[in-house]
Amino acid sequence: MDAGELDLLNRYWNAANYLTVAQIYLQDNALLRVPLAAGHIKPRLLGHWGTSPGLSMIYVNLNRLIRMTGAQVLFMTGPGHGGPAVVANLYLEGTYSEIYPEVGRDLPGLQRLVRQFSTPGGIPSHVGPATPGSIHEGGELGYSLAHATGAAMDNPDLIVACVVGDGEAETGPLEGAWKAPSFLNPDRDGAVLPILHLNGHKISGPTILGRRSDSQVMALLRAHGWEPVMVTGDDPALVHTSLARALADSHTRIIQIQERARSHGNTGPAPWPAIVMRTPKGWSGPAFVDGVPIEGTFRAHQVPLGSVRENPAHLAQLESWLRSYKPETLFDEDGRLVPELAALAPPGALAHGRQSLGQRRFVGPAAAAAAGRLCPQGGCSGFHQTRNHQAVG
Secondary structure, X not given: OOHHHHHHHHHHHHHHHHHHHHHHHEOOOOOOOOOXXXXXXXXOOOOOOOOHHHHHHHHHHHHHHHHHHOOEEEEEEOOHHHHHHXXXXXXXXXXXXXXXXXXXXXXXXXXXXXXXXXXXXXXXXXXXXXXXXXXXXXXXXOOHHHHHHXXXXXXXXXXXXXXXXXXXXHOHHHHHHOOHHHOOOOOOOXXXXXXXXXXXXXXXXXXXXHHOOHHHHHHHHHHOOEEEEEEEOOOHHHHHHHHHHHHHHHHHHXXXXXXXXXXXXXXXXXXXXXXXXXXXXXXXXXOEEOOEEOOOOHHHOOOOOOOOOXXXXXXXXXXXXXXXXXXXXXXXXXOOEOHHHHOOOOOHHHOHHHOOXXXXXXXXXXXXXHOOOOOOOOOOOOOEEXXXXXXXX
16 A cells, blocks of 8 residues: 555545534534534434444445455444444445435535434434345344354345444354354355454443453454454554555455365365454543543444533534545535545445345435335335335334
8 A cells, every 4th residue: 555545545534524523513513514503513412422433434345345356345343333434435435325316415405414414314323124225233242243244145245344333342142253264154145354442441430351451352253263463553554554455465365265165175174353442432532531541442433522512612623623534635615425425335235325135225215105115004204125115114
């Protein structure tokens, strides 16, 4: 990766982080075209910041892998409470606006995007069924790796990149799901690529694996049949570089395992690759609030600045945080993502928001009506998968 590509990846990550923070806090002034005021802040703040920068780091680098290899990758996030990061990335790649044209890729659409998040009549703070490409909600932690394994079975061309949070890794269902290599058949199944995201903390304290040494965590995964690689750091440039290399090497290893099995037959469980990524909780957010440490602690889990409307110092700190991502370099005068960043999204059907299992897609009520796919039974929201009726409202 040369310096120019690294700079673009980091700016794209900044755009995702900016939209994540904006969704949590703002109901107006989405691109800070005027100084931030208390009236621009939502009256009730709800959302999860802590896991979001790590999710966006993975999302952005998976985009790069897809563009380089043409791989069919399904992004599954165990910490589904990182919903603002997932929605931000879906919006940046364009799939969100395709499904919801009222949330267009311009200033009015971006304004609607941030205003609707975690707002009555808007969208939930978690990944949900109406999130494009979603097959895993993630609100009840523990089931992501099992769902990823099921998605890969009998789907030989699919790679499921499954982010496992370190709080989630303490649950019984996830502990059992580490045994997936014993059940995946590289001859006929796709692959699961677990990405254990260790940011060290859950909602109210440290995590078990977050406190374990790298060697201990690696030994645990090896014992379950994985071949893990470690990515760690708090410098975005170094993490981008290390994660991109880890993803490329993992993809190469997956192809090797599958080609050998499909040429010579399955010879038993394969040592599938896995990635362990250590980055700070609430990365790139406020380091301290009122003298109390935030970044890298459990206090970054949800809303780091909780009294922004009432506290002028907190409002100023929020504006400084948002402006640190330099939104004026990410979006043009019309509120559109600048062309050099828009070009980083995977093309066509390879984008994450179009990768729901079996190429099923969610469509909104207007598009469904135009295509004659509104619920014939009535009484639901109008959202359906296009291949089979499955109301989610």
